Amino acid sequence: MALLNRVQAYYPTVTLWNRLEGRPRSENFERAVKAQVRDALWMLSKQWQMGEFIGDDAGSPVLAKAHMETTRLTKYKGGSADAEALEQEIPLEVKVEHQAIAFKQGNTEISLDIRLLMGRQWLKWATAIDPAYRQAYIDKYGIRNNVQPDPDAEADATICAHRKVWQQFAAVTGRRMDGYRLYVYLKENATPAHKASDGITLANTQTKKDVLDGLGAKFIAWYEKLYYQPNEVRKNESWKPNYLEHQFAVSAPQKGKEKVLTAEEYYHGHLDWYNLDIDQGDDELETGTPPQDVEDKITHAFVPTSVTFGGMPHPRWWTFENWKTNLGFVNPDTTDLNKLLLLDFFLTYSNDWFIVPFTLPVGSLAKIRGLTVTNVFNEKIWVEAAGRGDDENWQRWNMFNLNVKGTDHVPADLGAVVLPTSRKVQEGKPLEEIFLLRDEIANMVWGVESVVPLPTGKGHRGKEVGYELKAKLQQLIGDVVPPDTLTDNLAKIRFRVVNSVPENWIPFMPVHIDGQKRQIQLQRAAMPRILENDDRVPKKVEPKTSLLRHGLEKSPKETYRLNENEVGRSGTRIKKNFQRTRWHNGEVYNWVGIKKENGRGEGSSGLAFDQLIPNKNRLADDG
Structure with a gap:
């Protein structure tokens, strides 16, 4: 024995056992596959080792009874607008996000695709009454008033600078109807009210005119149902350009008062419960209408069901788990707390979690007032919420509960909200996309228009659109004037005050907040468009996206200021596109919605001042 220990000291060994399996010593496998166990004490020892003999309140639940109070969201307030009733037949994200479709940019009519769509729909209805109405409405409501784009006119440079855009406008001008112009005419508040038959000089009978006027109301309803957007009755002020976020509030009646939920930083594109906070400082959203009776109390008895999922640990030691779920492939980062909690639940707990089913209507707030559980020993257990306590207690653990706005030490709210939001939203290609980034070399912030809307209604690369427009304007200047050989252009170098940047780079300059000496905001500025041999005062390069044109469409034009903390070191990406969803009633x-994401970091525009550069126009060589 001493010799064996001496040998192990010089040659240490490690013994491992991976699995227990039968080793057959004959060709008969019948006894081996039975996996017989001859040592019952060993099995009892393993059960003791795994803690299976330790039990405390181990009775399984057989009956549960819950008492719940419910209410429903009935009011909505977008931004600084007045509160209004919350329609249950409209998804909440549609109510919050919808923006107006831009049909004009400066002096240029855009969104040609929707104008043609509306025109085709009207002509389809009108020609069913009389085929002669087709040309009559094209003559009155033609694209661009039936005037072809002039490639030699600076006013049409936005269209003619892009070959495909010019081709599309040339193909439909004088041949197709602008349905949006008819829509605007019918919606104008005039006395007497505008009618669809106004200005149509065909030999109309009164019967045909009445039918056309009836189609006008149908046309308005058709378009407003096709695209959900603000109008004179339904306004949306939830989008805050200074913060690049949506701000809104909803409320529900509760015991004679109102429970107000506010969202001050919604920009994710997917609206859910975690975007809202409980605002105890606001008792009511004033709408001028009496509160609705939507409160209810429900007592429900049911049998709890065990929680099961693929790959869960099995309660018995010798039972294999489902191989289809491999939790080892989940690779969370150290900051992915949700994934870490989920993995800990998957790998630690098995048969000691139960589901308490309770069906709630869409758009409701619910709070469990009492929950009792009866186990197999006929013991009744009163279950309290895990997240109860002070709302500011950082050690309090809960899930799916709303945060109480502010830092006051108030009791935590234990209710749950089921928002009337859609499960899936389809997004189209970006109509507009901008990147707000910091340029440390130039010491300023830029709004880079990555995708800009063309007059046809589609988005295109902003850099190409800027180059094409500048090249077209340079072409309209005319021939290059030769320099004066006696006085100018004799030096090898010349002084340049400032260079140019691509036209899709819009500068933002720091300015002081009114009444403040230290805090600043970012104010939209403009670069001059410098064209060679142009003796006119350079014009300002205006943004081509509605995201950066805030205030330019108003008369007089307004300044656009952006909070500085909205542009971090990683930058900010904002995109605007068409979205589509189907509600639970099939509607x-x-x-058109806006979504904000993290950017791509810092950038450099190449902007430089006070440069000495080679003189390309030099006529003589002194060397």
Whole structure:
């Protein structure tokens, strides 16, 4: 024995056992596959080792009874607008996100695709009454008033600078109807009210005119149902350009008062419960209408069901788990707390979690007032919420509960909200996309228009659009004037005050907040468009996206200021596109929404001042 220990000291060994398996010593496998166990004490020892003999309140639940109070969201307030009733037949994200479709940019009519769509729909209805109405409405409501784009006119440079855009406008001008112009005419508040038959000089009978006027109301309803967007009755002020976020509030009646939920930083594109906070400082959203009776109390008895999922640890030691779920492939980062919690639940707990089913209507707030569980020993257990306590207690653990706005030490709210939001939203290609980034070399912030809307209604690369427009304007200047050989252009170098940057780079300059000496905001500025041999005062390069044109469409034009903390070191990406979803009643909603994401970091525009550069126009060589 001493010799064996001495040998192990010089040659240490490690013994491992991976699995227990039968080793057959004959060709008969019948006894081996039975996996017989001859040592019952060993099995009892393993059960003791795994803690299976330790039990405390181990009775399984057989009956549960819950008492719940419910209410429903009935009011909505977007931004600084007045509160209004919350329609249950509209998804909440549509109500919050919808923006107006831009049909004009400066002096240029855009969104040609929707104008043609509306025109085709009207002509389809009108020609069913009389085929002669087709040309009559094209003559009155033609694209661009039936005037072809002039490639030699600076006013049409936005269209003619892009070959495909010019081709599309040339193909439909004088041949197709602008349905949006008819829509605007019918919606104008005039006395007497505008009618669809106004200005149509065909030999109309009164019967045909009445039918056309009836189609006008149908046309308005058709378009407003096709695209959900603001109008004179339904306004949306939830989008805050200074913060690049949506701000809104909803409320529900509760015991004679109102429970107000506010969202001050919604920009994710997917609206859910975690975007809202409980605002105890606001008792009511004033709408001028009496509160609705939507509160209810429900007592429900049911049998709890064990929680099961693929790959869960099995309660018995010798039972294999489902191989289809491999939790080892989940690779969370150290900051992915949700994944870490989920993995800990998957790998630690098995048969000691139960589901308490409770069906709630869409758009409701619910709070469990009492929950009792009866186990197999006929013991009744009163279950309290895990997240109860002070709302500011950082050690309090809960899930799916709303945060109470502010830092006051108030009791935590234990209710749950089921928002009336859609499960899936389809997004189209970006109509507009901008990147707000910091340029440390130039010491300023830029709004880079990555995708800009063309007059046809489609988005295109902003850099190409800027180059093409500048090249077209340079072409309209005319021939290059030769320099004066006696006085100018004799030096090898010349002084340049400032260079140019691509036209899709819009500068933002720091300015002081009114009444503040230290805090600043970012104010939209403009670069001059410098064209060679142009003796006119350079014009400012205006943004081509509605995201950066805030205030330019108003008369007089307004300044656009952006909070500085909205542009971090990683930058900010904002995109605007068409979105589509189907509600639970089968209704389809299309709208234009805005979404904000993290950017791509810092950038450099190449802007430089006070440069000495080679003189390309030099006529003589002194060397």
